[in-house]
Amino acid sequence: MADRSKTIVVVGTGYVGLPAALMLARAGYDVVGVDINENIVRAINEGVMRIKEDELQSLMADPQVRTNLRAQSTPCEGDIFIIAVPTPLDERKKVADMSYVDDAVNSILPYLREGNLVIIESTIPPLTCRERVTPMIEEATGLIVGDTVFLAHCPERILPGDIFHEIVHNDRIIGGINEKTREMAAGMYETFVKGEMFLTDDITAELAKLMENTYRDVNIALANEFAAVAEGLAIDGQEAIRLANKHPRVNILSPGIGVGGHCIPIDPWFIKEIDPSNSRLIFASRLINDGMPARVAARIRRLTRDVSSPKLVIIGASYKPDVDDPRESPAIEIVHLLREDGYTLEHYDPLIEGMGYSSLAEICRGADLLVVLVPHRVVLDELERTRPEIEKEMHTSWIVVF
Ligand SMILES: NC(=O)c1ccc[n+]([C@@H]2O[C@H](COP(=O)([O-])OP(=O)(O)OC[C@H]3O[C@@H](n4cnc5c(N)ncnc54)[C@H](O)[C@@H]3O)[C@@H](O)[C@H]2O)c1
Numbered sequence: 127m128a129d130r131s132k133t134i135v136v137v138g139t140g141y142v143g144l145p146a147a148l149m150l151a152r153a154g155y156d157v158v159g160v161d162i163n164e165n166i167v168r169a170i171n172e173g174v175m176r177i178k179e180d181e182l183q184s185l186m187a188d189p190q191v192r193t194n195l196r197a198q199s200t201p202c203e204g205d206i207f208i209i210a211v212p213t214p215l216d217e218r219k220k221v222a223d224m225s226y227v228d229d230a231v232n233s234i235l236p237y238l239r240e241g242n243l244v245i246i247e248s249t250i251p252p253l254t255c256r257e258r259v260t261p262m263i264e265e266a267t268g269l270i271v272g273d274t275v276f277l278a279h280c281p282e283r284i285l286p287g288d289i290f291h292e293i294v295h296n297d298r299i300i301g302g303i304n305e306k307t308r309e310m311a312a313g314m315y316e317t318f319v320k321g322e323m324f325l326t327d328d329i330t331a332e333l334a335k336l337m338e339n340t341y342r343d344v345n346i347a348l349a350n351e352f353a354a355v356a357e358g359l360a361i362d363g364q365e366a367i368r369l370a371n372k373h374p375r376v377n378i379l380s381p382g383i384g385v386g387g388h389c390i391p392i393d394p395w396f397i398k399e400i401d402p403s404n405s406r407l408i409f410a411s412r413l414i415n416d417g418m419p420a421r422v423a424a425r426i427r428r429l430t431r432d433v434s435s436p437k438l439v440i441i442g443a444s445y446k447p448d449v450d451d452p453r454e455s456p457a458i459e460i461v462h463l464l465r466e467d468g469y470t471l472e473h474y475d476p477l478i479e480g481m482g483y484s485s486l487a488e489i490c491r492g493a494d495l496l497v498v499l500v501p502h503r504v505v506l507d508e509l510e511r512t513r514p515e516i517e518k519e520m521h522t523s524w525i526v527v528f
Pocket residue numbers: 137138139140141142143160161162163166210211212213226229230233247248249250282283284285286388389
């Protein structure tokens with residue numbers, strides 16, 4: 127049974143840390159959210175929820191949460207420390223940028239006491255707990271990891287847009303450095319997790335998390351490669367995939383314009399980083415998916431090559447349909463490539479603040495090509511409803527939906 131009188135210090139209160147802090151505060155723990163971003167600290171203390179999800183907004187307003195959760199810009203003493211800071215890709219070296227994790231771990235070292243549990247929720251390369259965080263803790267505190275202080279990797283799987291449901295109902299991997307650590311970590315998560323919890327060691331947890339997004343990346347690369355072969359044959363790749371998927375044991379994903387977001391295009395590199403010789407398929411998949419924006423830009427160039435100074439309207443800037451997140455978006459890269467080529471283009475996305483538009487018909491007035499790079503439901507619906515009006519307004523009425 128978890129001891130809810132404990133203090134939990136959550137370092138990094140973004141998409142991952144804040145929902146966890148809210149859940150733990152509602153479960154009855156005393157929770158301190160720590161963030162180097164003063165605006166985030168202020169918002170939490172004022173009860174303002176920055177993540178646009180109704181249930182999280184309500185959770186932030188819950189009286190129990192308001193009582194149990196406070197935020198500050200530096201850590202303090204506690205019983206459990208959760209690290210949920212970014213682990214972006216070092217774009218030049220294609221390895222994990224561990225500077226945020228290093229800073230976060232360093233920031234808690236002065237407050238670590240015997241019996242504390244440190245949980246890394248950030249996505250990290252295998253061996254980070256053993257070879258990076260353990261020596262940091264032991265050298266600075268004199269505590270022994272696994273004996274007098276405890277360290278676990280409990281990766282997060284939430285999908286932004288559905289965080290409230292997923293943080294509770296997803297199955298969870300608890301990767302403790304030893305049995306006692308696993309039990310301590312599981313005891314905390316069981317206060318709000320309804321999914322199954324799988325207890326394992328830290329290295330297995332680190333690799334399993336990376337495998338999940340790598341699996342998606344490799345399968346998307348396969349679909350993109352199939353689509354390229356179909357294009358070479360001048361047939362409809364989507365149709366070929368649809369037919370192949372009629373096989374009872376085949377499930378090819380949909381090809382697209384590339385892979386975006388802050389997880390799928392990044393996590394596979396963390397596997398390659400630690401074992402390049404066994405990551406050839408992973409590496410090839412990354413190259414295929416990263417090469418998609420250039421392929422799409424080339425396709426748009428081919429489509430418009432007979433028009434002098436074509437005018438393009440491009441819809442979509444988020445990394446995937448129906449979300450408002452433009453991080454690592456292949457659509458933005460495609461627009462960048464076309465702008466570099468000197469194309470006249472207008473770029474909109476109805477889900478992204480500051481990129482909205484009046485109506486497709488109006489923004490397509492005089493255009494030669496309308497390209498929907500990110501097929502948001504709302505855009506497809508409008509296209510279906512008003513296609514004749516849009517085509518009437520266009521100079522050359524080409525409409526391409528990816
Ligand atoms: N967002 C997701 O859907 C998701 C899903 C699974 C895993 N992850 C992983 O979780 C980790 C966190 O991702 P996120 O989306 O929550 O990032 P985020 O950018 O939304 O939030 C991270 C927060 O950490 C703060 N921060 C940075 N350094 C700090 C420090 N030294 N001390 C205190 N605060 C600090 C930042 O100001 C920011 O508010 C990453 O490793 C990510 O890969 C994210």
